[in-house]
Amino acid sequence: MTHHTGSIPDTHRATDWRDNSACSQRGVDPDVFHATEADHAALREARAVCAGCPTRVACLTSAYQEHDEWGIRAGLTPRQRKIILKKADRNITRAVADALGDPTVLLKNLYWQHTQQAGRHRVWTDHRDWVNVRGKPFTVNQLAWRAIHGFAPEGHVVRTCEVDKCVADACLADDVTRKQATA
Known part of the structure; x- marks a missing residue:
């Protein structure tokens, strides 16, 4: 016996830091956050958005916790994040503090x-x-x-x-x- 109702499941996520991030605001091209390191113009644009973002700590922490290997997060490429995490002995809290230069x-x-x-x-x-x-x-x-x-x-x-x-x-x-x- 099946219980399929034909309805689409609710896929809305709970409100979190992403709702206040600079990259989620109107007019920001999400593609720049998935640019390759060779695309210097897109990287500069992504980093400019990230520089003024109020959620950089949460964004970078999330990138480390989710093992994000693709996007620009808190202005850092996946390669940069990997290097910083390795230098911090894989301690996410220290890596975030090191990357952002903020001991908070x-x-x-x-x-x-x-x-x-x-x-x-x-x-x-x-x-x-x-x-x-x-x-x-x-x-x-x-x-x-x-x-x-x-x-x-x-x-x-x-x-x-x-x-x-x-x-x-x-x-x-x-x-x-x-x-x-x-x-």
Whole structure:
């Protein structure tokens, strides 16, 4: 007995990073992202689109996770991605940070590895108060701020709650946040 209804299955994917990517916007030719390395004009066009894309980290991470061997992703050719991944000892997080020159992806990884939820708080569980990432020292609060917000804080980051080692977003404030709270 068959249960075929004749209807076409729903093939819509869930909303994700691709919906906000620069390459998904109107007027962008998708073919440039599948150009060969010999097609320098198409590569320049693809890289120009990728350079201003807000989803480069997610795009490159996805390319590595999906083993994409064909398209330009985050401005990198498959050959370039392969070289970077090999240099990073096949560690995707490090490869993405290396390729994009942005330690934020490493800071996010450290944040989630070394924190634990405690009610409305998120507590740093590592014994260190400072962490060096790519030769740059970060206090735990600075690391948490960058991991949560994706950008550097203005001035010092302080904990605003009484829970020891709490690094929850609602419990951290930089100079700008503190000035806004007192205004």
